[in-house]
Amino acid sequence: MSVQDTPGTKRAVTAGVDWAKDNHAVCVLDADGEPIERFIVTHNKTGLNRLNTVLDRHGVDDVGIERGDGPVVDALLAAGRTVFVIPPSQVKALRRRYGSAGNKDDRFDAYVLADTVRTDRRRLTPLLLDSEPTTALRKLCRARKDLVAHRVAATNQLRAHLQTALPAAVDLFADLDSAVSLRFLTRFASQDALDWLSPKRLAAWLTSVGYCGRTDPAVLHTRITTAARGATGDHGQALAGITRAYLATIQTITAQIEALAQQITEALTVHPDRQIFTSMPKSGTVRAARLLAEIGDARGRFPTPTSLACLAGVAPSTRESGKARVVAFRWAVDKQLRDAVCDFAGDSRHANPWAADLYRRARARGHDHPHAVRILARAWLDIIWKCWTTGTAYDPTQHRALQRLLNQDQPVRA
Incomplete structure (x- = not known):
């Protein structure tokens, strides 16, 4: 007789939750791997309360799930349960333990999660949540990283547009999304505006915006005059409107990146680590x-x-x-x-x-x-x-x- 079968010894009951956008499939298994109850809970307060109520009724302490954050995980941890995160890639591989087809089904995935916790608990690591300051800092950093990627994409779109609308502005400065480059394009958005520039006028404008680059204004002016000409007249003005739209997008994203960077600095300053x-x-x-x-x-x-x-x-x-x-x-x-x-x-x-x-x-x-x-x-x-x-x-x-x-x-x- 095994320890689990000893009279008076509580045998483990496990559960699996297959996360979805609106509804979550739940499967509860007994110690032999037989389903005790299968049910669906909605992704709202009532559904999460029902989830914990059913798990309490069956005495479930260990739950398997595919992601380690969100309201479902928060509800399970708040109820004192041990949560094991089993990534979707592992669940996909684990399906073949129960058949060669490898079909995807929410109810079946919930069963796979529960059974994996039942049979492989000693190989799994319980979910340990970071502190709230760390979680907040992570979200700030990831949001900033996403915005940086958006800025890169918008800058690439602007560069592709300028290749035909205003080629002289593409490689005029070191970076197309630098502050001086964006200000230059705001002021000189068309070929007609560029034609107005002379070495003296360009030098005066650069001084007015506090340009601190090492390139001589005469060299910059030569780059403008030797580059392919962009569109002029009404067509040039129409393309300049597109240029300004891209500029507004990049400037807005840049401002939000800077705001998030300030929040990150403040959050990091008070963090214990x-x-x-x-x-x-x-x-x-x-x-x-x-x-x-x-x-x-x-x-x-x-x-x-x-x-x-x-x-x-x-x-x-x-x-x-x-x-x-x-x-x-x-x-x-x-x-x-x-x-x-x-x-x-x-x-x-x-x-x-x-x-x-x-x-x-x-x-x-x-x-x-x-x-x-x-x-x-x-x-x-x-x-x-x-x-x-x-x-x-x-x-x-x-x-x-x-x-x-x-x-x-x-x-x-x-």
Whole structure:
């Protein structure tokens, strides 16, 4: 007789919730994997109350679900349940445990989630939520990142438009979406307006807007006069209206990016873990905030640096069968976390000799830039994890690998 079958021993009852937009399919299983109850709950307060009422009636403590945030998860955690997040990619693979067809069905997915919690609970990690300040910081950073992507898209649309409407303005300044470039296009939106400019007039205008670039106004004027001419007359004025529309869009997005950056700065300043991430080389404010927000502050989520590296996608995936061994790129990862870690690692090499040396050696072995950055990111995560778990800031003088490298360079420099 097993421990579970011992008289008086409570046998686990599990549940799975298949998340959807308006309704959620729920399946409750007994300890033998037999469905006790299947039902649908609506995505509102009444539905979530009913969800917990039914789970309470069956004594469900463990619940499997495909995502780790939102009102459903909040309701389950508030009721004191243990939530296990099983990503959709894993659920897709797990369907084949129950048949070769692999059909997608909400009720069946709820069953798969519940049964996976029942049979594989020891392999699953309970969901640990970050604090509210960290969650808010994460949403701010991701919103800013989305707006930056929108600005890039709008700038690309403006560039494509200017190729025919006003070619001289495309490469006039270093960046098309820079402040001086946007102000220039606002003032000189058509070829007719550009034709009015002389070297002296251009120099006077640049002075009036506080242009601090290193390019001589005469050189800029030469770029204008030697570029292909844009549309003139009524046609040019019509295209100038389109240019102004793109400019208004980019300026609005830029203003909101700056507003979010200010909020991020304020949120990071008061965060308890601020000093850990701002102490990293080339971390800045937004980059440090992204690292903090994506890693979080729920220490129990990453018991080892390897677990953090795997979720960040900077540890390779190894597959072995017989004599065959393949080391491949890891696809099933937290892409936001990977982007934040690799963005930091890629820039850290410009300020940290140890990081620069690690990157250089990876490139010397034949790895391309993204692969070398992931190798560097993997090494940094060991350091970040140690600082994160101990609550200490990064100190270059205590970084032994860095100090060894610096000490090796001393005789050479002497």
